[in-house]
Amino acid sequence: MTIRVLLADDQTLVRAAFAVLVESARDMEVVGQAGTGREAVALAASARADVVVMDIRMPDLDGIEATRLIAADEDLAGVRVLVLTTYDTDEHIMAALRAGASGFLVKDTHPAVLLDGIRTVAAGESLLSPGPTARLVARVLRAPEAPSTGGPEGLSVREREVLTLVARGLNNTEVAEALGLSPLTAKTHVSRIMGKLGARDRAQLVIVGYESGLVVPGGG
Numbered sequence: 382m383t384i385r386v387l388l389a390d391d392q393t394l395v396r397a398a399f400a401v402l403v404e405s406a407r408d409m410e411v412v413g414q415a416g417t418g419r420e421a422v423a424l425a426a427s428a429r430a431d432v433v434v435m436d437i438r439m440p441d442l443d444g445i446e447a448t449r450l451i452a453a454d455e456d457l458a459g460v461r462v463l464v465l466t467t468y469d470t471d472e473h474i475m476a477a478l479r480a481g482a483s484g485f486l487v488k489d490t491h492p493a494v495l496l497d498g499i500r501t502v503a504a505g506e507s508l509l510s511p512g513p514t515a516r517l518v519a520r521v522l523r524a525p526e527a528p529s530t531g532g533p534e535g536l537s538v539r540e541r542e543v544l545t546l547v548a549r550g551l552n553n554t555e556v557a558e559a560l561g562l563s564p565l566t567a568k569t570h571v572s573r574i575m576g577k578l579g580a581r582d583r584a585q586l587v588i589v590g591y592e593s594g595l596v597v598p599g600g601g
Contacts, residue, residue: 389420422447
């Protein structure tokens with residue numbers, strides 16, 4: 382399966398560099414490039430993109446609002462947004478996730494990490510750049526617009542273990558290795574946990590993990 386990628390960035394040279402990188406991956410192809418937020422929204426539909434790599438600072442309509450419009454469009458339910466930005470401030474990270482982004486990475490990310498990030502998002506998982514995750518969660522918990530999800534009380538012991546590892550930023554493969562499970566079993570646990578908690582994505586699971594005290598910011 383080829384992942385169809387739309388690149389949205391106001392700098393032509395940056396888009397060109399990302400296009401060369403994405404096209405170098407055998408499982409990806411660039412199906413469009415947008416220089417403004419409005420172009421990104423329009424192309425997300427017309428180009429039938431699977432993943433939109435979205436910059437935050439763009440003219441006409443910024444990447445946060447463009448992400449919000451894409452996430453709110455039922456016809457674009459299968460389109461995932463990966464925010465790639467120079468600005469990894471709390472405000473930008475929170476705004477991107479609340480707008481419906483599946484995750485974020487900073488622009489100085491290693492090329493291989495970006496490609497893996499696109500694959501992760503395309504597979505329906507969420508991606509949080511490891512560095513600011515704890516800081517982000519602590520800030521979200523103090524914010525009035527924090528997502529509403531259930532607590533972990535109804536989870537089994539194993540599910541609580543999985544939730545704890547997810548909240549620490551581990552992906553399904555890493556969770557499986559840590560608990561001696563198969564990747565498929567780990568993925569099944571994560572899906573069941575999301576269903577029980579009413580969480581939209583892994584980003585909300587991270588928030589539940591910290592909010593419930595399973596993971597303490599700065600505690601590893």
